[in-house]
């Protein structure tokens with residue numbers, strides 16, 4: 001019987017390529033959405049709805065989870081820790097042999113910190129963490145996402161990253177008008 005992997009997913013686009021890698025490695029994958037600090041609320045809903053649409057089309061089981069977690073916007077280590085701890089806890093309680101995360105696909109995240117956090121959470125909670133450097137598939141994930149017409153956000157998720165994106169676009173607008 002295939003072993004069960006709980007794959008934490010931050011959004012649809014990052015899940016596209018990632019679940020295939022783990023399936024090809026022999027895992028029976030269930031996708032797990034737990035990203036309570038995505039800001040604003042409409043963005044949280046949009047990311048979940050798009051992931052749900054993709055999972056529905058791909059025949060992937062999807063679990064939605066939510067809990068009000070107090071996190072300081074922009075504190076990435078606490079953010080990774082909270083999401084991976086919750087994933088590991090759900091995996092343990094529900095008979096999964098291991099967990100992983102689609103955060104490992106992003107070239108914009110602190111990859112080494114995600115890996116270390118996953119390993120620490122694994123030790124702490126006695127559930128295996130499956131690591132793969134998914135970044136090699138980042139471009140392919142965007143191609144698959146375009147094929148499926150998935151919404152692709154331009155910021156990580158929390159309020160801090162949302163503000164930074166807005167500041168970047170204002171700066172770009174100013175540069176365009178002064179050019």
Ligand code: SF4
Pocket residue numbers: 037072073074075076077079080156157158159160161
């Ligand atoms: S930038 Fe991303 S990883 Fe860092 S705290 Fe915000 S949502 Fe979490």
